[in-house]
Amino acid sequence: MPYAYRKFIPQNIAPPGAVRIEVRDGGGNQVAAIPLGRLAPPAGEPLYRFGIISDLHVHHNPYVAWNPIPKLDNALSFFEGLGCAFCVACGDLTNTGFYLRTDEAVAGTEYLDEQQFTKYKEICDKHTIPVYELCGNHESYYGMPITSNLTLLEAYTGKGVLSYAVEQGDDLFLLCGQDAGSSVMSGSDFTWLGQMLEANKDRRCFVFVHSHIDDNVAGGVEDSGNPAFSRENSIFGYWGRTAEFIALLQKYPRAMLFHGHTHMMFEGQAFDPAANYSRENGFHSVHVPSSGAPRRLVSADGAWEAADSDSQGYIVDVYPDGIHLRGWDFVDNKPIPLGTLWVDVPEGGGAA
DSSP, X not given: OOOOOOSOOTTBOOOTTOOOEEEEOTTSOEEEEEOOSTTSOOSSOOSEEEEEEBOOOBOOOTTOOOOOHHHHHHHHHHHHHTTOSOEEEOSOOBSOSEEEOOSGGGTTXXXXXXXXXXXXXXXXXXXXXXXXXXXXXXXXXXXXXXXXXXXHHHHHHSSOSSEEEEXXXXXXXXXXXXXXXXXXXXXXXXXXXXXHHXXXXXXXXXXXXXXXXXXXXXXXXXXXXXXXXXXXXXXGGTOTTHHHHHHHHHTOTTEXXXXXXXXXXXXGGGTOTTSSEEOTTSSEEEEOOBSSSOEEEOSTTOOEEEOTTOOEEEEEEEETTEEEEEEEETTTTEEEXXXXXXXXXXXXXXXX
């Protein structure tokens, strides 16, 4: 039986500077070579570029060993150095917004840890690049009697964290945050999303949510960012409007969905071809790995291991005929071939 190499998908292109891609077997022997050329990045300067990160999980908790704070600082510095117009953060900006005391005197007592939001704002304020964030489940879980996390998040970001729009050139960015731990977005926000997509149907629209669509929910098949372990953890699985959401995005060929939540690193595509990008639901869907607490998929059945020393995200170069997604390792400052993609999404007719 001939050797089959299935790690790359048709949307993968070579990272800048690559001259070839080699395919090697388990013994390190080269078994094939994939010529570049048509797989090379587009020529010319992009219209603009922006950065995407997700699942930052900023915390200020002495009981948690891993520290995502330098990772956020480093990613924003990197985006600034590349001239990114802005950064989008796809939710779970803080770890929980509260922590559980572990000392015996108050064991199990919940405390709102406002320092997480303070630290997030402190790092963003160090940088000149705008950050457009949305609310993830770790912000929306805990509407405790003390103070709602949503109220705190809105206060510390200075903008609405559920749904809002941002324009860049002729493109429209629609950010949809969660209003509850088991809801992708509120009913009014879903109505708003539909209205915005219809009013801007001739424009290229980039839609950002926190969770991924799994294949165990009504109207959904396996989507990007969906390794086996996380299929039961998709917030879309608890939301009653998943089929409507899928049908909505299917109506607009210039719409493109971005999401995070699973924490899976780009390398998960070695086990799951749809780990980073999918059109299985009839629209472009891109998964964004965690910059703060990545997880490394180690087998096709969904087994994973923590990769707390890693940090990943996208640099996105936007062209008239499509977008070049450059998966990036922010720790070693290098491209990640499995996260380097070209997606055909042409410009529309401009602002409605």
